[in-house]
Amino acid sequence: MKTIYKTTIITLSLFLMTVLFVACSSTKDKYTDASDDDFKIEKSGAQLWGETCNRCHLAPSPTDYNDTDWDTIALHMRVRANISKDDIEKIREFLKSAN
Amino acid sequence: MKRILIIMLLFFLVGNIMAQDTKQSEIDSLVDVALAKKGFKPSKTQFMIRGYGHTGLNNVTTNGDTESSYVGSAFAPIFLFKHSDKLLFEAELEFVLEANNLDVGLEYANVMYVANDYLTIRAGKFLLPFGTFMERLHPSWVNRLPTKPLGFGHDGIAPGSGIGLELRGSVNLGGPRLNYSVYSTNGPRLKDGSIEPDEAGRLLFSNFEDNNNSKAFGGRLGFLPFSDSSTEIGFSTYSTNGTGIKDTVYQDVGAFLYAFDFSFIKQIPAISGMVDIKSQYNNSKVDNATYIDEEDGLPYTFNNESNSFYAQLSYRPTMADNDFIRKLELVGRYSSFNAPVGAEWAGEAEQYAFGLNYWLSWRSLIKVAYQTTDTIGGHDGDGNTKGFFIHWAIGF
Numbered sequence: 001m002k003t004i005y006k007t008t009i010i011t012l013s014l015f016l017m018t019v020l021f022v023a024c025s026s027t028k029d030k031y032t033d034a035s036d037d038d039f040k041i042e043k044s045g046a047q048l049w050g051e052t053c054n055r056c057h058l059a060p061s062p063t064d065y066n067d068t069d070w071d072t073i074a075l076h077m078r079v080r081a082n083i084s085k086d087d088i089e090k091i092r093e094f095l096k097s098a099n
Numbered sequence: 100m101k102r103i104l105i106i107m108l109l110f111f112l113v114g115n116i117m118a119q120d121t122k123q124s125e126i127d128s129l130v131d132v133a134l135a136k137k138g139f140k141p142s143k144t145q146f147m148i149r150g151y152g153h154t155g156l157n158n159v160t161t162n163g164d165t166e167s168s169y170v171g172s173a174f175a176p177i178f179l180f181k182h183s184d185k186l187l188f189e190a191e192l193e194f195v196l197e198a199n200n201l202d203v204g205l206e207y208a209n210v211m212y213v214a215n216d217y218l219t220i221r222a223g224k225f226l227l228p229f230g231t232f233m234e235r236l237h238p239s240w241v242n243r244l245p246t247k248p249l250g251f252g253h254d255g256i257a258p259g260s261g262i263g264l265e266l267r268g269s270v271n272l273g274g275p276r277l278n279y280s281v282y283s284t285n286g287p288r289l290k291d292g293s294i295e296p297d298e299a300g301r302l303l304f305s306n307f308e309d310n311n312n313s314k315a316f317g318g319r320l321g322f323l324p325f326s327d328s329s330t331e332i333g334f335s336t337y338s339t340n341g342t343g344i345k346d347t348v349y350q351d352v353g354a355f356l357y358a359f360d361f362s363f364i365k366q367i368p369a370i371s372g373m374v375d376i377k378s379q380y381n382n383s384k385v386d387n388a389t390y391i392d393e394e395d396g397l398p399y400t401f402n403n404e405s406n407s408f409y410a411q412l413s414y415r416p417t418m419a420d421n422d423f424i425r426k427l428e429l430v431g432r433y434s435s436f437n438a439p440v441g442a443e444w445a446g447e448a449e450q451y452a453f454g455l456n457y458w459l460s461w462r463s464l465i466k467v468a469y470q471t472t473d474t475i476g477g478h479d480g481d482g483n484t485k486g487f488f489i490h491w492a493i494g495f
Contacts, residue, residue: 043326054364055328055362055364056235056236057240057461057462058462060461060462061460061461064462068141068142068145069145071141071145071181071184072147072181072187073179075184075187075213076187078213078219079213079221079267080189081235082228082267082268082269082278082279082280083269084269084270084278085216085217085269086271087269087271
């Protein structure tokens with residue numbers, strides 16, 4: 001079975017899709033003076049906490065852990081749930097500010 | 100005179116208390132200054148134990164035969180060691196009381212290193228991102244029902260974990276989000292029927308020491324098209340060129356698995372609550388091979404393709420005025436499993452599960468569920484199994 005070829009093709013396709021998505025999201029060329037941030041929907045840590053955590057489990061209470069714990073949990077969740085750096089940093093700061 | 104003495108005494112006491120408060124606050128501020136001068140900061144290194152567990156009552160009736168039992172506490176501690184802001188070790192042990200035995204397992208143990216904003220490297224035994232159920236949703240305090248859908252866990256076709264190396268990451272596209280993971284593991288072992296003839300052709304994913312030189316390669320791409328992250332669609336693959344033991348006729352029996360997953364969660368004011376939909380389709384194709392029939396000793400083969408599917412809908416009235424109602428959750432799930440025709444383990448199964456949950460906190464819930472499973476073929480032949488479950492799950 002030529003599964004390795006299938007996998008290679010699929011993997012390449014996934015990467016191409018990734019590149020496409022990233023490329024399409026870029027606004028760095030000269031068509032506009034607007035900065036990248038003008039096109040991003042900036043959300044607060046509280047919003048992201050509600051939206052992101054709930055994707056798998058109920059959003060945690062900020063008071064259940066201290067700041068040091070939240071640092072560890074945030075790093076763990078960043079990897080386990082594949083959350084982007086920007087999002088997890090905002091969530092972590094919100095949890096630390098609200099506990 | 101007496102009054103004057105009492106007033107003087109009160110002034111003395113109040114003054115003394117205020118003076119103590121002042122002294123205490125002065126001491127606190129002096130300590131803060133001293134610590135700041137010494138450069139005191141919270142340690143970047145931290146060891147933490149988290150995890151989950153559950154216990155409950157199962158009442159299961161299979162073809163009219165009822166078995167009722169309290170099920171022992173499953174206990175799954177997760178050990179986290181944060182070495183630095185970029186390096187983390189995670190491991191989960193699982194203690195389960197089953198069939199009068201204590202089963203202990205190492206569900207995963209791996210090191211993860213955040214290489215940059217978009218890339219994290221993991222090595223060791225890790226949960227495989229084949230769909231989302233096993234990686235994200237299976238812990239008892241996360242899973243909304245006391246059981247797993249068909250196709251997962253023991254006798255399932257979806258790989259749960261593997262030993263190897265993984266690259267993963269996520270990017271915020273300014274609203275939509277994209278996450279990816281690619282990995283290589285030891286891959287599955289093929290049950291060739293030499294030990295369990297009625298299992299010939301099945302894949303066993305606990306391949307702690309590779310039985311051949313063929314590695315498995317896989318990955319998942321997840322896309323969240325909306326800025327509120329309410330929706331995620333994912334596609335996963337898992338492939339290997341060899342599953343059998345080295346230097347046997349099964350050495351080059353390959354396998355190709357894929358999965359689609361879907362998730363939608365959103366608070367909808369019109370129905371005063373939160374809707375949560377989860378779904379996953381798994382397909383497994385193992386190269387055709389010849390096995391030996393245990394009864395007549397004759398060779399046989401079959402088209403070794405299996406699939407399973409589940410869809411789950413849950414609703415929490417999070418906007419209800421009543422606190423008790425706000426903590427309730429209704430959940431329903433359909434799942435199915437189709438094993439290959441011609442295999443000793445050929446069969447079809449369909450399952451419906453309904454539950455009512457009560458959330459004691461964000462990480463602890465009581466689940467009451469009813470489940471019915473219709474089976475055609477398989478190890479136990481045709482039949483129906485009805486189950487009633489009361490479980491208490493907690494995450495910590």
